[in-house]
Amino acid sequence: AAGVIQSPRHLIKEKRETATLKCYPIPRHDTVYWYQQGPGQDPQFLISFYEKMQSDKGSIPDRFSAQQFSDYHSELNMSSLELGDSALYFCASSPGLAGGRWETQYFGPGTRLLVL
Amino acid sequence: KQEVTQIPAALSVPEGENLVLNCSFTDSAIYNLQWFRQDPGKGLTSLLLIQSSQREQTSGRLNASLDKSSGRSTLYIAASQPGDSATYLCAVYGEGGADGLTFGKGTHLIIQP
Numbered sequence: 001a002a003g004v005i006q007s008p009r010h011l012i013k014e015k016r017e018t019a020t021l022k023c024y025p026i027p028r029h030d031t032v033y034w035y036q037q038g039p040g041q042d043p044q045f046l047i048s049f050y051e052k053m054q055s056d057k058g059s060i061p062d063r064f065s066a067q068q069f070s071d072y073h074s075e076l077n078m079s080s081l082e083l084g085d086s087a088l089y090f091c092a093s094s095p096g097l098a099g100g101r102w103e104t105q106y107f108g109p110g111t112r113l114l115v116l
Numbered sequence: 117k118q119e120v121t122q123i124p125a126a127l128s129v130p131e132g133e134n135l136v137l138n139c140s141f142t143d144s145a146i147y148n149l150q151w152f153r154q155d156p157g158k159g160l161t162s163l164l165l166i167q168s169s170q171r172e173q174t175s176g177r178l179n180a181s182l183d184k185s186s187g188r189s190t191l192y193i194a195a196s197q198p199g200d201s202a203t204y205l206c207a208v209y210g211e212g213g214a215d216g217l218t219f220g221k222g223t224h225l226i227i228q229p
Binding site for chain 2: 031033035041042043044045047048056058088090093103105106107108109110112
């Protein structure tokens with residue numbers, strides 16, 4: 001079965017540089033979520049999109065932005081990178097609201113970002 | 117603000133034992149609760165999803181229960197195997213507040229051969 005695809009899998013950047021992470025949801029999933037997991041930490045919700053519109057924001061820094069495109073893939077843009085941005089970034093997708101209940105979120109393998 | 121707590125933080129048991137992982141959450145207004153498995157440096161694998169109207173879900177050797185009113189869930193693993201060694205994360209999807217899952221810090225499980 002198709003899974004969530006994230007690219008790149010690994011990324012090394014210098015401080016103050018920019019980075020773009022991409023997420024391709026499972027086919028026919030219309031909802032995408034982004035999470036950040038710091039070393040030894042639990043994943044923290046950043047932002048979500050439903051039907052190409054921003055659905056909600058969590059603890060996403062103002063330096064980050066994201067969007068969902070017409071083909072439902074999503075990109076997380078990170079500017080003015082800081083050392084503390086080093087983390088594993090997960091994208092998850094779900095079919096969204098189905099039968100009045102929120103469905104399982106399926107996670108991608110993550111992008112490991114290292115800021116030097 | 118929703119807070120999710122998992123106990124114990126770490127657990128080491130011999131192969132073959134049955135074990136229980138605990139998860140508690142402070143706000144009972146949830147749509148669902150999900151249990152995940154995470155191997156070191158890897159992604160999250162969804163194990164079980166329990167909707168707020170359900171009491172339990174089973175998948176193979178795994179059984180998860182939910183007591184929404186008391187804010188508790190347990191993950192029962194039967195006949196544990198070394199391959200079960202991983203970090204197990206509990207996450208809730210709240211009715212109010214942010215759209216994403218709120219995770220606990222996980223239980224690091226080691227199954228000794």
